[in-house]
Amino acid sequence: MKKKKYIVSFPRLGNYVYPIYNMLDRLVDHSMVDIMFPKSMSKNTIELGSNVSPDFVCLPFKYNMGNFIEVLENGANFLIQAGGGCRYGYYAEVQEQILRDLGYDFTYVSLLEPEGINVKKLYEKVRLLNLNLSFAKFAKEVILAIKAIELLDKVETYIRDNYMYEIKKGEFDKIHKDFIKNVSNISFIQDLIKLKKNVYKRLKLVKLLDKQSSKHIIKVGIIGELYTSMEPFSTFYLEKELASLGVKVKRYTTVTYLLFKKGKSIKKHIKYANKYIDYALGADGTESIAHTLELIEKGYDGIIHIKPFGCTPEINAIPILQKIAQENEIPIMYLTFDSQTSQTGIKTRLEAFYDMLVMKKNMKMETKCIEIGSKENRLNYDKQKYGFQN
C-alpha cells in the first residue's frame, strides 16, 4: 500500500510565516511531504478558533486553533506548534486533544521542549518529514531561516522607524512587499546577503523628511505581550492605524529579540528597572517595565500597552506601569484584545490618545504645530476612513 503523503502546516505569526515556510519547504522530502501555506488571518479564523477553545483561554490560543482548523479542512494532516513560555507552554497538548476530539486525524509535533530549545530532539522531530535529512543540512537550513528572520526584523524595524518621514507615501510599503516575496525564496546564505544588500540599497534611497524639522512628530512605544505585538491582525493593525495618524511607532518585541536577546537581558532589565522590580514577572512582564523606562528616557510621548484578555504576566505588570506613569507623567494606554473586541472602539481610543499627545506636545513646545481639528486632522480622518492597503 502506498504510504499517505504528509501535508504539513503551522499557525501564523505576522510575516514570519514566509521564512518558516521556506525553511520547511527546503527541509522536507518532497516525495513524501507537502507544505501547506496557512490561510491569511480573517474573522473566520478567530470565529472558528473561539468556537472550539475554552472561553477564558487567551487570544493566541484561539487564533492558533482557527489556523489549525482552516488548514485541516483544506487537507493538512501534520501540524506543527512552537511551544514555549507562560500558558503557551501547555497549548500544544490542549490543542492537540481538542482537535482529536473534533474528529480530525493528524500527526502533531510541538517543536520546543518545556525546558527550552533542544537541538537534538528538534532534529529528530524534523526527520519525521525527511528520513534522509543529514544533521549538516538541518543545521544549515535552520541557520538560514534564523538569519532570514533576523533580516526581516531589521527591515521591518527600519521601516517602522522611518515610515513617518517618508515623503512620497507608499514607497516603503512597496519595498516591504517585494522583500517579503523574496525572503520566502532563498536557498543559500549568499542569496540572503544579496537580498540584504539590495533591500538596504532601496530603503536608503527612499526620500525622507528632515528629521530636525519634523520634531513635532508624535512618538509612541508599543509594549506588552508577544503574540499581540507581532501579529497585526490580532490588534486590528494597531501600528498601521497609528502610522496613519502620523505617529512614529517603536516596538521591541520581535522573534529575533525573543530568540537571542530575551534570555540574556532579563537580569539587565531587572537591574535597569530596580526602582520598580526586584525579580522577573514572567513571560514579557519584565520587559514591559524595563522598556517603558527606556522609552521615557528616550523622550517618547506616550506608551501603549497591549495584551490578550486574561494575560497574567501583563496583568502583573500593569500596577507597576501605573506607578511609573504617575511618577514620570507619561500617558500609558492599556488595550486588551479578545475575540469580540470592536475595531471602532480601538480607533476611538487611539484617536483620542493621539489628540491628547498632540495637545501635550504643543503645550510643551509652546508652538502650535498641529492644531486639534485642523485640516490635517480631517485629512487623517479621511485617510482612515478610506483605508490603506494592509
Next chain:
Amino acid sequence: MDKYYIGVDIGSISTKAVVIDSNNNIIASEYIWTEGSPIEATKKVVKTLKNILEKKKIKCNIYGIGTTGSARNLIGTVLNANVVKNEITAHAIGTLSVYPDVKTILEIGGQDSKLIILKNGIVVDYAMNTLCAAGTGAFLSSQAKRLGVNIEDLGNIALMSKNPSKIAARCTVFAESDLVHKAQIGHKKEDLIAGICNSVVHNYLNNLAKGKKIEDRVVFQGGVSKNVGVVEAFKRVLKTEVYVDTSSHLMGALGVAIISKNANKNGSKLDFNFDIDNIEFKTVGSQCSGCSNNCEIVSVYKDGILIDKMGGRCDKGNSLRKTI
C-alpha cells in the same frame, strides 16, 4: 454677520445637539433619545434647532459642523460635517470652555464610561472602560426597570435611604444577583437603589481610576450625572465637591462645535440646509466579498445617490468608485 457653529453628539442612548456663536455661547440645544436610529434622531434634533432659532429670530449662517459620539462617522457624512471627532477630545474641549480650571472629568454614558485627567487645560491622561458595560447607564436603566421605578426618579429615591444595601460592584451579573437576593430577603427599595448608585461609583473607580489621581476640580457629566444618587455617592467616596453643570449632557456637542469652529480656518460659510427632514437618507448593509474578512459595509444614500461607504478594513469595500 454673526457666525454660528453646530455640534452634534450622537450617542448609543441619546442624541445631543447645540448651536453656538463665535464666543462659544450655546444659542440653541436639544436632547432626545437615539432609539437605535441615529439618522432619524439627527433629523429631529436639527428640526428642533431650526425652530428654536426661528423663534429667537436668528438668521443662522453656519460656519462649522462637528459630529462626535459612536455614530459620528455616519452622521458626519449625513450632515457633511467639517469635523468628525472622538468623544473623549470633544468632552475635554467642551468642559474646558465652561470650567477652565477642571482637572478631572468623570463621564458615565449609556454604554461607556470615561475618566479624563487634565493639567493646565490640556488632557494628560484618560481611561475608557473596555469589554464591559458594567456600571454604566445601561446597567442603571435595566435595574430601574427590574425594580419598577422610572429611571428619572432613581436618584431622588436613593437619597431617601439611610442604610444603603451593599451591592457587588465588580460585574453587572453579580450586582444583579445581589440585588435580587437582597430584595427577596426584605431590603427596602430605597436602600437597594442607593446600593446600586454606590456600586456604579465603586465600579467606575475600580475600573478606570486605578493608579490615577483625582484632583479638584471634579466635573461629572454624561447621562448618569443627572442621577443625584450617583452624584452624592461620588462626593462621599472622593471626599470632594463634584460639579454637575446644568448642561453637562451637552458638553460633547459643545466641544465638537468648538472644534469645528477652530477647524474652519479660512472662515468660509458652509452650505448647510436645516431642512434635512425632507431629504431621504438610506443606509444599505452589504458584505464585501473581496477577501475572507467579509467586512460588513454600510452604504449611505442621499435621495438615492450613494454618498459614502464605511465599515471596510481596506479601501476595497469602502471605495465609492468600484461596486462590490
